[in-house]
Amino acid sequence: MTDTHDPRAPVLSVRGVEKSYPLPGGGRLPVLQGVDLEVFPGEMAVLLGASGTGKSTLLHVIGSLDTPDAGSVWIDGRDLFSFAPAEMARFRSRTLGFVFQFHHLLPEFDALENVMMPGRLARRPESEVRRDALAALERVGLAARASHRPGELSGGEAQRVAVARALINRPRLVLADEPSGNLDRENADRLHALLVEVAQSGPAVLVATHNERLSALADSVLTLDAGRTSRRGTAGRIRGTLSAEGGPNADAMPELP
Numbered sequence: 058m059t060d061t062h063d064p065r066a067p068v069l070s071v072r073g074v075e076k077s078y079p080l081p082g083g084g085r086l087p088v089l090q091g092v093d094l095e096v097f098p099g100e101m102a103v104l105l106g107a108s109g110t111g112k113s114t115l116l117h118v119i120g121s122l123d124t125p126d127a128g129s130v131w132i133d134g135r136d137l138f139s140f141a142p143a144e145m146a147r148f149r150s151r152t153l154g155f156v157f158q159f160h161h162l163l164p165e166f167d168a169l170e171n172v173m174m175p176g177r178l179a180r181r182p183e184s185e186v187r188r189d190a191l192a193a194l195e196r197v198g199l200a201a202r203a204s205h206r207p208g209e210l211s212g213g214e215a216q217r218v219a220v221a222r223a224l225i226n227r228p229r230l231v232l233a234d235e236p237s238g239n240l241d242r243e244n245a246d247r248l249h250a251l252l253v254e255v256a257q258s259g260p261a262v263l264v265a266t267h268n269e270r271l272s273a274l275a276d277s278v279l280t281l282d283a284g285r286t287s288r289r290g291t292a293g294r295i296r297g298t299l300s301a302e303g304g305p306n307a308d309a310m311p312e313l314p
Contacts, residue, residue: 067095069132069263071095074091074127075128100262102279103264104116104263106267112281115265115281120155132148133152150175150179158236169187171207172190172222176225196224197220197221212240213243230261231262233265235266238266252264
């Protein structure tokens with residue numbers, strides 16, 4: 058099938074997103090306060106910030122796992138929060154891939170079956186899903202571990218299976234939330250290289266992290282602090298940008314060497 062997507066158009070466009078949560082004593086705690094960003098096909102954008110700055114909240118909103126108080130999220134030119142619930146679930150399963158800090162593999166299934174799950178949920182033909190799952194495991198270097206259950210895998214191997222699972226439906230956008238947070242340095246570096254390879258193969262990749270080693274590999278580096286965002290710099294081409302004041306913030310900070 059011919060890809061009709063415009064490579065010049067952003068896969069992800071976030072405009073003015075705000076999110077707050079109620080406090081026990083009344084009032085609300087603001088977490089996101091006017092976030093804007095774009096991520097393009099083939100780009101890996103890293104969202105840096107300390108724990109508690111709202112990185113996970115932003116990824117959950119982008120992934121439709123939570124709803125914003127204000128603002129909009131557009132993916133592939135579609136307004137994410139205009140979908141009816143059933144349509145939203147179909148769109149999410151076929152367009153988004155998720156990688157979390159913990160792999161969340163199902164312990165009773167082997168690696169191949171875990172990778173196949175999103176394809177089955179999308180009601181794709183079983184033979185096609187199995188073929189793509191085997192190819193995904195080959196891609197992450199774990200074809201020989203296809204029949205192993207999560208308890209028989211190392212932490213790094215389990216996380217790479219989670220990446221394979223995120224790729225099974227050929228997503229346009231991959232969202233990764235602290236994907237190497239539980240890994241040692243060697244396995245973290247291997248996972249970081251894999252995420253770069255994923256982006257280079259076509260999807261947009263947005264990674265929330267506080268890992269400076271991962272940010273050094275990114276096409277664009279963005280910062281989130283106390284719910285406000287700005288562009289810190291870039292390790293490659295600049296295309297994804299963030300600002301807190303209503304638009305791309307191209308002059309927030311100088312480019313990194």
